[in-house]
Amino acid sequence: MKDELLRLENVGKDFNGNQVLKDVSFTLEEGKILGLVGENGAGKSTLMNILFGMNVIAETGGYEGNIYLNGEKVEFDNPVEALNAGIGMVHQEFSLIPGFTVAENVLLNMEITKSSVISKILGKRLETVDLPKIRKSAASVIDTLGVQLGTDTLVSEVPVGYKQFIEIAREIRREKVKLIILDEPTAVxxxxxxxxxLKSMRxxxxxxxxxxxxxxxxxxxxSICDSIVVLRDGAVVVERPTKDVSVHQIAKWMVGRDVDKEENKAVKSFNTINKEDVIFETKNLxxxxxGEVVKDLSLKVYRGEILGIGGLAGQGKLGIPNGIMGLFEAGGEIYFENKPIPLNNTFEVLKNGLAFVSEDRRGVGLLLDEPIDWNIGFNAMQVHNRFIKSYLGGIIKWxxxxxxxxxxxxxxxxxEIKCTGERQLARNLSGGNQQKVCLAKAFAMNPKLLFVSEPTRGIDVGAKELVLDALxxxxxxxxxxxxxxSSELEELRSISDRVVVVCEGKVFGILPPDADATDFGLLMSGECQINEEGEKVWLR
Structure with a gap:
């Protein structure tokens, strides 16, 4: 039996009288993987913030209970103390420097230096950075993760998914690391x-x-964890080995009720859609x-349908809405209700009745330091003059x-946004609840056409179906x-009337949601295309 590394005893935490954690206790052995699950707002991130010594915990009165690491009681006042004790943490949101290379980010604050004549005389502080050794060290740790990633590549040019590997590589690189906390590392x-x-974790x-x-x-x-801890409403409801535990049982523990098993169910028959009524079209986009490839993409969207767009990372699916909405430079033609819409002009696109829920909720979707009501209503107010009172024929607006x-x-x-009220700051919401605010912000625009990118990223199993049902x-x-x-094929199949598969920046085929999963895989991998007659054209 392996030695116990971590023990939590009766850990509790409240924010302004709101008890978010109560009597949380569990243990973790050396060399084991513990799965921590729970609905958004169950207290997972708060618990990890306590363990990692995040400043927000001390600033809000600390916490109750005790934490033991290798049998010794610890209470970290800041993350630096946690790092020095051998605890690393990869947060949901990235903490990378875009203008630095991959290697420089991996070894940030752990730089390898070389001495010089001056440093030998005046001290180690005047040593210079040894870039070749930094690149070699970064490449070595990245190789352990099993990914292909150039160490000289700027982080700003790295696809979102691979940024996660950079974050993890940085924590692995630290000396004497004993415990790594991975907060939703696979969400992107x-x-x-x-x-x-998952193989790297093992x-x-x-x-x-x-x-x-x-x-x-x-x-x-x-598939990967040795044990599981389930949090519900801030308390541990289950702690046990994962052997013989089903996904359905975990979901039931999380939400406190039975959760329907996943099933492919199209909302309505695509036969009810009028194929003559094209609401939106791209030509040679x-x-x-x-990190995304979109080239010469032509696509028609029919009025009233739910159209899914899927594909492997970097093949263009995320680039399509970001380009249409003007977040990145784009060319070609787009038409909405048979009228041309200018590209590279976000305000004009929004004004014409389109809206967008970005996959980057913190960077694009939210005003983090503003309350929920401002976040939900801001775009509708700015673009469509909602929530505005006019006086004297519009001379005065309030x-x-x-x-x-x-x-x-x-x-x-x-x-079902879990919050203290509409005046709570968006920054202080859990990731899943931030995503729901982004969705509400788009709904408040009353759009005719809504683009939604990765709508359930970082959302728990109970809230996932709620969001899809809302759509x-x-x-x-x-x-x-x-x-x-979406990166989740089953999600697309559960909600879409049609699913477009993009590969190498182009449409490789359009399938009904109940098509064989093998056909989706063939299109995503670029093995074949489906032509306008619905026939497979083999490419390899």
Missing amino acids: LTESEAEIL RLADSGVSIIFISHRLREIT WVDMP RDDKAMRKCAQDYIKAL RKYNKENGTTIVIV
């Missing part, structure tokens, strides 16, 4: 990338490093988005805070056309 990864990461554990793995992809928990609060309250209830309901009740981009 494709299935193939996630598989690489190799790390076999080498003696313990891992706390937080994930909403429950199949990953059952190209997008210059780092913001209608009451209407904005009422709108936010309605969406908080409808989407289904919005589509059905408002007749809103929705285009969903």
